[in-house]
């Protein structure tokens with residue numbers, strides 16, 4: 001069995017999948033980003049770094065990308081994989097701690113938050129808190145990109161994000 005499958009199965013409640021996102025899915029998620037005018041991206045749920053890799057491929061030379069991953073095995077794997085790219089700050093921290101992390105690094109609010117968090121596996125109170133946290137920590141007129149295999153959490157997202 002491959003690395004991602006083994007780790008994802010061991011931690012299905014937090015990984016929410018058994019395979020990394022496909023190239024097609026990753027490109028679809030990122031296709032509307034205006035790379036030239038994007039200086040800071042926050043990624044939630046690095047996994048084995050398929051989205052991270054595509055962001056680093058297109059991002060500016062002076063981009064700041066912070067990527068958060070709670071699973072230690074995925075975190076170590078991705079930290080090692082992208083160790084040569086100084087634009088990336090990989091953290092073994094939870095997405096619920098966004099505000100602290102931005103404060104810790106003395107950064108402005110991100111232009112874009114890209115999330116592959118498995119929201120459908122979160123408790124309702126956690127979904128509401130997560131979306132509110134994302135909303136409150138995103139730059140004004142910034143973009144929140146969230147992929148989901150099911151539309152059940154869309155109603156929560158729409159409450160905080162009218163567009």
Ligand SMILES: C[S@@+](CC[C@H](N)C(=O)[O-])C[C@H]1O[C@@H](n2cnc3c(N)ncnc32)[C@H](O)[C@@H]1O
Pocket residue numbers: 014015016017019020021044045046047048049050051068069070071074093094095096116117118
């Ligand atoms: C569906 S996987 C996506 C992985 C990868 N980005 C991809 O697209 O293939 C979700 C990832 O989010 C991570 N995750 C779940 N809850 C998290 C949290 N509260 N904070 C940070 N990462 C979390 C999981 O460990 C898992 O790696």
